[in-house]
Amino acid sequence: MDSPRDQFIDGIERQLTRLACDVILDPTPAAVSAAIDALAQALASGDAAELASRIRDIAVTTDAQGLAPVCEALWREWIAEDEVLRDVVALSADAELSGMFVAEALDHLGTIEATLLQLEDTPDDKTLLNDVFRPFHTIKGNAGALGVTTVQALAHQVENLLDRCRSGQHRVGSAEVDVVLKAVDLITAMLIDLSARIAGKPGTPLRNDRLVLVAAVERIIARGPEEPTAQPQTDSLPLSPFVDGAQPIGSKRTDEPKRAAAVRADAGESQASVKVDTRKLDGLVDIVGELVILQSLIYEDPAVKSVSDERFTRNLAQLRRITTDLQRGAMSMRMVPIRQTFQKMARLVRDLSKQSGKQVELTLAGEDTELDRKVVEDINDPLMHMVRNSMDHGLESREGRRAAGKRATGQLSLRAFHQGGSIVIEIADDGAGLNTDRIVAKAIANGLIQPDSALAPADIHQLIFAPGFSTAEQVTEISGRGVGMDVVKRNIQALRGRIDIDTCNGRGATFTITLPLTMAILDGLLVTVGAERFVIPTFAIRESLRPIPSQIHTVQGSPRLIQVRDELLPLVWLSDLFNVSGAVSDPTQGTVVVLEEAGRRISLVVDALIGKQEVVVKSLGAALTGIHGVAGGAILGDGRIGLILDAHGIVKLMDAGALAAA
Numbered sequence: 001m002d003s004p005r006d007q008f009i010d011g012i013e014r015q016l017t018r019l020a021c022d023v024i025l026d027p028t029p030a031a032v033s034a035a036i037d038a039l040a041q042a043l044a045s046g047d048a049a050e051l052a053s054r055i056r057d058i059a060v061t062t063d064a065q066g067l068a069p070v071c072e073a074l075w076r077e078w079i080a081e082d083e084v085l086r087d088v089v090a091l092s093a094d095a096e097l098s099g100m101f102v103a104e105a106l107d108h109l110g111t112i113e114a115t116l117l118q119l120e121d122t123p124d125d126k127t128l129l130n131d132v133f134r135p136f137h138t139i140k141g142n143a144g145a146l147g148v149t150t151v152q153a154l155a156h157q158v159e160n161l162l163d164r165c166r167s168g169q170h171r172v173g174s175a176e177v178d179v180v181l182k183a184v185d186l187i188t189a190m191l192i193d194l195s196a197r198i199a200g201k202p203g204t205p206l207r208n209d210r211l212v213l214v215a216a217v218e219r220i221i222a223r224g225p226e227e228p229t230a231q232p233q234t235d236s237l238p239l240s241p242f243v244d245g246a247q248p249i250g251s252k253r254t255d256e257p258k259r260a261a262a263v264r265a266d267a268g269e270s271q272a273s274v275k276v277d278t279r280k281l282d283g284l285v286d287i288v289g290e291l292v293i294l295q296s297l298i299y300e301d302p303a304v305k306s307v308s309d310e311r312f313t314r315n316l317a318q319l320r321r322i323t324t325d326l327q328r329g330a331m332s333m334r335m336v337p338i339r340q341t342f343q344k345m346a347r348l349v350r351d352l353s354k355q356s357g358k359q360v361e362l363t364l365a366g367e368d369t370e371l372d373r374k375v376v377e378d379i380n381d382p383l384m385h386m387v388r389n390s391m392d393h394g395l396e397s398r399e400g401r402r403a404a405g406k407r408a409t410g411q412l413s414l415r416a417f418h419q420g421g422s423i424v425i426e427i428a429d430d431g432a433g434l435n436t437d438r439i440v441a442k443a444i445a446n447g448l449i450q451p452d453s454a455l456a457p458a459d460i461h462q463l464i465f466a467p468g469f470s471t472a473e474q475v476t477e478i479s480g481r482g483v484g485m486d487v488v489k490r491n492i493q494a495l496r497g498r499i500d501i502d503t504c505n506g507r508g509a510t511f512t513i514t515l516p517l518t519m520a521i522l523d524g525l526l527v528t529v530g531a532e533r534f535v536i537p538t539f540a541i542r543e544s545l546r547p548i549p550s551q552i553h554t555v556q557g558s559p560r561l562i563q564v565r566d567e568l569l570p571l572v573w574l575s576d577l578f579n580v581s582g583a584v585s586d587p588t589q590g591t592v593v594v595l596e597e598a599g600r601r602i603s604l605v606v607d608a609l610i611g612k613q614e615v616v617v618k619s620l621g622a623a624l625t626g627i628h629g630v631a632g633g634a635i636l637g638d639g640r641i642g643l644i645l646d647a648h649g650i651v652k653l654m655d656a657g658a659l660a661a662a
Helices: 004-022 029-045 048-062 067-081 083-092 095-119 126-146 149-166 174-198 207-223 259-272 278-300 310-333 339-356 373-394 398-403 436-445 457-465 485-494 647-661
Strands: 335-337 360-365 370-372 410-419 422-429 498-504 508-516 521-529 532-537 541-545 552-555 558-564 567-573 591-597 600-606 608-616 630-635 641-645
Touching: 083 095, 083 149, 083 174, 095 126, 095 174, 095 339, 126 149, 149 174, 149 207, 174 207, 278 310, 278 608, 278 630, 310 335, 335 339, 335 373, 339 360, 339 373, 339 410, 370 373, 373 410, 373 422, 373 485, 373 508, 436 457, 457 485, 457 498, 485 498, 521 591, 521 600, 521 641, 567 647, 591 608, 591 647, 600 647, 608 630, 641 647
Parallel strands: 360 410, 532 641, 567 600
Antiparallel strands: 335 370, 410 422, 422 508, 498 508, 521 532, 521 608, 541 591, 552 558, 558 567, 591 600, 630 641
């Protein structure tokens, strides 16, 4: 059967053929063909506004005065049967208003999901129930006002169920929470789909999912006020976007108390906030960054430094203080709490718990910890994959935990906190931990290490981040294919961060992610090598020292190692890595900076340290992307450009140099 779109095109063609005889005095095939092509292109693009414009102009295009009303009638007949297209047309009428509606609705849906997770544990809490009901009511009202009937109808059906729960005609149970969470997922997908269609992108068919969900809500309502069922009949419902291929299974999960209280507090605070387009915010931050660079250039200018006027010096210092405060203010506007990301992980744990049959107690801490908006967005996928791994590989089954003398309920925690100039995110579980012997055996089998390799435990644990590496005995719907952990590490490194592992076989594992607070400003150590200057991120530095001759060890007559307390570290000259001439060759005449990357430590020889300072990170452009050891550039106070080093790339360059020398 032809689609409504094809039927519409066919109908237009038939009408054009008829009008060629009845209306058009001197019909031209080219004009008729042009009209059909124009309509077909507008339909194919999915741009409702463009399609409406084509219909209005079609009479002029074909010189047929009677054609426009016919096209308009066919158009209205078609959209009457295609409810999604009707929504697209309604939202296309006012792009700004539709954007506000979608953004506000998505915010409400996030609030609903967070509150539902708490309501599941305290189903008699009327305040939490009202906190779920009100956002649905708002979404329904706004959707109705804009003519988005599909969202309005689904929200109204869920609102009916929640209203019965509020009035005491129904009890909140696992089935009710499941179906409302599915509604959150589906309305989110519908809003994203509508936004894509308005932008002229292909849509996603969701009508069948919506009908199944509405039927499930109706079944629950029809069940009456009896005690809630433990096994929700929602297997055929659309699935959460956080679980690939997950089918719900009954299980119990305990979340951190008072989650919804924090959500309600946020709702009160939102009255004092203003939503700003992120592009405008990023533009402001860029301008402030340029101002900071210019202020630094002025401050370091020799002509300015030679001025001895006291008032001028005082005004210049005041300008510097104001610029610094402005910079901090602009940076703070980019900072958002990690709460929303943690709440997504809470939903993920709940769904995986149902899928795997494992009982898991999730603890969240530090949800109010703020970091750069881009970091929050980009850390979501790595966190999701690591939580999946903890649930699937880390935490044992209930029977396995009892056999190991543990509680049947597994413990999983997410914690965020500030440490120095960085933010730390910890994912910890009390499961089986990493099996070092199995990792080594798998690494030897994959050719990653030699059988006689003597690696420290930290180096062995880092092998799990190799592409395609997996010690899982079987592939599950959750994980185990050997894909993901290498991507996790790459994503974290792209954020200028690192990931460390602390594990004990049989007692669990803790993955620690260390990230910069912001991607726009870097706290770094400025060093000189020959006539060049480099910026080394402080989070990668463990210490710096001026070595004495007794600390230097030679290999074949050349200094190759340095002893730092009880540890021998390889010596690497930064001048060799970047072909800088005029640098010191004797490490005792320069400075050694000890870097740590993925558990490995190397000592970097530089000429001298200039000092610690914050720099505005600048991209080097598309032509210079992919250069190992360089993360970007910064304009220094004297106007020169300093390259920002990347510890991971430095280690790669060092390894490549060692292989070449061998």
